[in-house]
Amino acid sequence: MSSELQGTCPAWCLFGILTLLLCPSGLCDCQMPPPIAHGFYKDMSSLLSFTTVIHYGCDEGYVLDGKAKITCSYSRWSSPAPQCKAQCLKPEIENGKLSVDENQYVEHENIAIPNHYIESENVTVQCDPGYAVVGPQTITCTENGTWYPEVPKCEWRM
Structure with a gap:
């Protein structure tokens, strides 16, 4: 290459020209x-x-x-x-359980994160025999990492 051309077109310029030729x-x-x-x-x-x-x-x-x-x-x-998506911790329900699989987890870079749910995921509370749900039975993980509506309770019913 002539010294005149080298002075006006440095290496990065030649790379750009090469890129244009190879990448229409x-x-x-x-x-x-x-x-x-x-x-x-x-x-x-x-x-x-x-x-x-x-x-x-x-x-x-x-x-x-x-x-x-x-x-x-x-x-x-x-x-x-x-x-x-936001993560919500598994709600603790005394005298009850959630209707979803107890092995629920989400994948994050191939690492299982147990006891977490993700935004928009719904869970249903089921109370043990003799107990009844006080509050909404189904709750949703929200985009700010909380449950909506509030997590219900299971209270003894005679």
């Missing part, structure tokens, strides 16, 4: 990764790859619902962005 318009044109509430993403793409790789994570108190890693090639994302 529309082939590698990915929009910004979709943002998610209560979470973040990190670009894990390789410098020489023409595929964009994004890894999502959630803020403390939230768990990922969906794929943690999405990719973009040929101007299309491999899947929708995941969501970060």
Whole structure:
């Protein structure tokens, strides 16, 4: 390469020209990764790859619902962005139990989190024989990590 051309087009310029030649318009044109509430993403793409790789994570108190890693090639994302959903602790019901599987857990980066439920999940309270539900029988985990309506109680009925 002539010294005149080297002076006007540094290495990064040549890389840009090479990218344009190898990656025609529309082939590698990915929009910004979709943002998610209560979470973040990190670009894990390789410098020489023409595929964009994004890894999502959630803020403390939230768990990922969906794929943690999405990719973009040929101007299309491999899947929708995941969501970060609030966690609710399993409600303690004296003289009763919940109608869902006692082994309920959510997955967070391949780690089981027992005794937690996620946003929008409903549970139904069932009282032991001789006890009755005082309050709403079905409650929902809310986006702020609390149960709505309030967790009911099981009271003795004669």
